[in-house]
Amino acid sequence: METEVLILGGGPSGLAAAYEVASRGHGVMIVDEAWALGGQLRQQTQIIDPIPAPFTGLRGFQLAETLVERLKEFPVEYLLKHEFIGLFADGSAGVSGGEKILRISAKCFVVATGAAESARHFPGWTLPGVMTIGAAQILINRERIYPGKTGLVVGSSDMALEITRQMHDVGINVIGVVEPTSQILAKDGKIVSSLQETGIPVLLQTEVVAVSGSGKVETVLLSSGNKPGVETDCQVDFVCIDGGRHPILEPFSIMNCPLRYEKELGGWLPSYNGKLQSTNSGIFVAGQAAGVTCQAGVVLTGAIAGINAVDYLENGTAEARESCKQVYWDELKRIESTQTPEVWQARMSHMG
Amino acid sequence: MEIVNHPVLGELSQAKTVTLYFAGQPLTAREGQTVAAALMMNGIYKFGKSRKLLQARGLYCANGRCQSCLMTIDGVEHIRACSALVRDGMTVEENTGDPDIRRKPHGN
Numbered sequence: 001m002e003t004e005v006l007i008l009g010g011g012p013s014g015l016a017a018a019y020e021v022a023s024r025g026h027g028v029m030i031v032d033e034a035w036a037l038g039g040q041l042r043q044q045t046q047i048i049d050p051i052p053a054p055f056t057g058l059r060g061f062q063l064a065e066t067l068v069e070r071l072k073e074f075p076v077e078y079l080l081k082h083e084f085i086g087l088f089a090d091g092s093a094g095v096s097g098g099e100k101i102l103r104i105s106a107k108c109f110v111v112a113t114g115a116a117e118s119a120r121h122f123p124g125w126t127l128p129g130v131m132t133i134g135a136a137q138i139l140i141n142r143e144r145i146y147p148g149k150t151g152l153v154v155g156s157s158d159m160a161l162e163i164t165r166q167m168h169d170v171g172i173n174v175i176g177v178v179e180p181t182s183q184i185l186a187k188d189g190k191i192v193s194s195l196q197e198t199g200i201p202v203l204l205q206t207e208v209v210a211v212s213g214s215g216k217v218e219t220v221l222l223s224s225g226n227k228p229g230v231e232t233d234c235q236v237d238f239v240c241i242d243g244g245r246h247p248i249l250e251p252f253s254i255m256n257c258p259l260r261y262e263k264e265l266g267g268w269l270p271s272y273n274g275k276l277q278s279t280n281s282g283i284f285v286a287g288q289a290a291g292v293t294c295q296a297g298v299v300l301t302g303a304i305a306g307i308n309a310v311d312y313l314e315n316g317t318a319e320a321r322e323s324c325k326q327v328y329w330d331e332l333k334r335i336e337s338t339q340t341p342e343v344w345q346a347r348m349s350h351m352g
Numbered sequence: 353m354e355i356v357n358h359p360v361l362g363e364l365s366q367a368k369t370v371t372l373y374f375a376g377q378p379l380t381a382r383e384g385q386t387v388a389a390a391l392m393m394n395g396i397y398k399f400g401k402s403r404k405l406l407q408a409r410g411l412y413c414a415n416g417r418c419q420s421c422l423m424t425i426d427g428v429e430h431i432r433a434c435s436a437l438v439r440d441g442m443t444v445e446e447n448t449g450d451p452d453i454r455r456k457p458h459g460n
Contacts, residue, residue: 033435035435059360128408132412132414132415135411138415140355143385145389215397
């Protein structure tokens with residue numbers, strides 16, 4: 001198989017990149033390991049805000065549908081339920097659905113693999129019923145099942161508080177959000193006050209000592225920094241871990257792209273320049289793989305990487321593309337530097 | 353248990369149901385659901401045992417990353433239950449040990 005731009009990941013950044021490439025008349029193929037496009041937007045029911053026009057006012061899953069819909073007028077190829085597992089000696093990509101390995105020759109790549117959730121470890125964290133906060137969102141919004149009746153959330157990021165509110169809204173009894181540090185980690189005031197409306201307590205300086213149960217979560221033992229030596233038992237049937245997120249890196253390992261550690265961007269990630277091009281020419285990076293950020297950052301870096309891939313194919317840029325990129329960069333700066341200034345600064349220093 | 357009325361997504365549409373067999377027992381699942389979700393909907397949370405310490409394992413990340421939910425599906429070992437969709441007549445078993453290296457007829 002052959003394509004001009006091979007995009008790894010069919011989430012918001014990969015879809016945004018595909019649009020920029022396909023709408024300029026170039027061939028695109030999107031590979032995704034899931035059975036559906038949209039990535040992590042598929043289970044997001046909150047309105048995505050901030051997000052640039054024309055996507056304002058959409059809920060996460062609607063944004064996914066919109067990004068997919070807008071590609072329908074172009075001959076984009078999709079390879080779902082396939083993973084990028086290696087490179088052939090001639091540089092073509094090996095992609096597998098579990099049985100056969102397909103060979104795809106591409107002129108350049110956009111790696112938009114997204115981020116994975118990081119864990120928090122305590123005795124019992126592997127017991128059935130302990131899951132990531134993102135898993136709980138998948139269960140309630142995509143799979144339409146309850147992760148349990150009574151739960152506890154460990155960690156207080158924006159994502160965790162938002163999903164806690166969503167669990168409350170479907171009728172789950174969340175007994176509390178515990179946060180080991182002395183302050184709520186969420187930065188979005190609207191998300192924090194939306195959680196506060198529910199009356200679910202956020203227990204600061206509180207840690208999980210252990211989770212226990214017979215084959216499944218039954219009890220969680222908490223200790224509070226405010227009451228040293230006192231441990232409290234809580235009866236729950238599930239526990240959600242919010243450990244933050246980190247870029248997914250396997251394709252960069254396969255393609256030998258040098259990595260660098262940037263704490264504010266989620267840890268290790270590929271080095272890239274102002275074109276979002278990795279140290280290896282022809283490999284562009286987009287979305288959470290280019291640093292953990294908000295949805296606007298995901299879509300905009302995808303779009304920018306897509307235009308840069310077109311520049312790569314055409315051996316140079318064009319005025320119209322440059323001004324288009326400038327608009328996206330301005331939007332990215334406006335949103336990222338106000339929402340998460342540390343992410344914007346880390347991105348600037350990462351690009352060097 | 354299913355979330356029938358969802359505050360944002362509305363009432364659950366009447367999807368086709370399929371029957372899958374967990375350790376030989378028939379279970380009803382909704383078409384389009386993952387195996388992991390179908391089991392949890394039926395009250396099954398333990399999907400297998402860890403290879404070394406033989407501790408219970410179940411769904412953890414629901415996203416194809418963590419490998420906690422590996423099960424034997426239609427006779428093929430170590431399949432991620434969170435990333436496999438249910439199919440009528442599918443058989444699902446717990447994973448309790450090291451995987452067999454796959455050979456034909458399963459490919460690779």
